[in-house]
Amino acid sequence: MSLDLKNALPSTDELPCSDDIPVDNEDQNFLPNVLLFLLQSIWASRMDWFFGVDMAVYHTTGINPRVPVVPDGFLSLGVERKKNGKSRKSYAVWEENQVVPILTLEMVSHSPGGEYDEKMAIYTRLGVLYYVIYNPEFWRRDQHQPFEVYKLVDGNYQLQIGEPCWMPEVGLGIGRYQGVVAGIPQELLSWYNQRGDRYLTAVELAQQERSRAEQERSRAEQLADYLRSLGIDPDNLPSKQS
Structure with a gap:
């Protein structure tokens, strides 16, 4: 990116932190936070990653750099845990040395949000390596599986086989398990090691x-x-x- 173009782009101080679209249910916010809190334990000594929850990602591969994509969760590697020592309001690729998220997570809600087409196309152009779609309730409606992990290969997303799905470029696997939250049994998302053991x-x-x-x-x-x-x-x- 040229210096002139970078200077012409807005800063995250000028941009909305999200799209203000309310979530359908509490899990859309809760489950990505489960992954974030777990990462804070697994990678407690690492300062080179960031996991955003319901945060706007601004980029220059769309119709307008002021129009973000807002994943339910996303992971970037090779960036500061705290941007200049402060919490991020949003994530602008041009402020992160052009580091795009290596993984995005979308949770399908009652109102389809383009997870299998529109957002997939956005993440393809952006260059997100792994795209996770979690659809525990409406997968039959959408004619997909409840949990799918796609990997970007030669410019196209390929559905990965097996769960948990090991992601060598991330150094983690991701999958589902049956857990208990506040005494209530519930399906949850988690990170896994290379042997398939859940953290x-x-x-x-x-x-x-x-x-x-x-x-x-x-x-x-x-x-x-x-x-x-x-x-x-x-x-x-x-x-x-x-």
Whole structure:
């Protein structure tokens, strides 16, 4: 991009942060945030990525650089976690050293939003490598699968086979699982490692640690009971002589 063109483009301070179109349901905001919070744990020590939720992405491959595309979620690599130390209002490709998102996520709602045609064409022109469409409720209506991952190959999106879908350029896999949110069973999205193991949430890790501690206490109590059965006081064991 020429310097003159870059200087003529608006800054993100001048541009709306989103398109102000309300979401159909709470999951359209909740599930992308689940992925964001999980990334904050997985990549806690990395400062070279950004995950946006319902944030405008401005680019020069459309009809007008002031007209954004607004994914439900998107991931960019090789950019600052905080732009100049501050939170982003929106994401303008020309302010990010021409780094386009490597992954976008669209969640299909009751009112079709062009996920399989219009937005796919936008992301193709933009050069988004992976395009994820999550459609758990209306996939039969749309004649697609509930969860689809497309990869841009030679200028066209190709549907990827297998779930979770491993994305080597991202270093993560993505897929669905049955979880529990506030005591309610629900299908959720998650990141996976190359072996296909799901990364656990902070809540799950805490539960896992509590379970491990309880198991250790149980083993200690069983050992103490066994020693007592042998007539040995577990609280008064002889010290080992050197």
